[in-house]
Amino acid sequence: MLPIEKSLADIIFDLLKSDPKSISGITRELKEQGYDFHKLVVTGYLKALTDQGFLRERDLPPSKIYYKSTPHKKDIYESIGEKVSELDLSKRNQILIAIYILGKLFHRPIFKQELIRCGFTEELDAPMSDPEKAAEARKLLAKAGIRISKNEPAFETNLNYDYEFQQIILNILIEQFGIKKIISELTQSRLATE
Secondary structure, three states: OOOOOOOHHHHHHHHOOOOOEEHHHHHHHHHHOOOOOOHHHHHHHHHHHHHOOOEEEEEEOOEEEEEEOOOOOOOHHHHHHHHHHOOOOOHHHHHHHHHHHHHHHHOOOEEHHHHHHOOOOOOOOOOEOOHHHHHHHHHHHHHOOOOOOOOOOEEOOOOOOHHHHHHHHHHHHHHHHOOHHHOOHHHHHHHHHO
């Protein structure tokens, strides 16, 4: 039986922290720690973790060895784009919500390349930013080492997407910090119905 606070995945990740190991090695170490799983069960679990991108495998005949993967961490643009794309809205409304969220976070107009980083590569049907505000935003980004060409459009929206902003940022925080298990069900259902 596994302790409640640790999943089998967590235990395997701990075993693979320092060195890659074979299926036999992992099964043996699990047994030493009091987890008596058949080798086929461990093999299936390792395959699932590999398919999900948490582990990598390498053939080292006559066996395979497993080691921890360094999964790609999504940046803020990818995270917002993913969550906004999940909304059951038209692409135009999704883009407007992305502009609103990024604009609220960064307190400036949002450039086309930022929306592309969110995954919105289609023609943008969104309100253009005031040229002076866009120029100020370009200077700010240039100081941060991010170059934006003078012809790249910047966008803003005066529509209010506060509810979507709160829900998406909250969902990103919950996902990023893995805190879903410690959030009260009552709180979650209230958020979903407000």
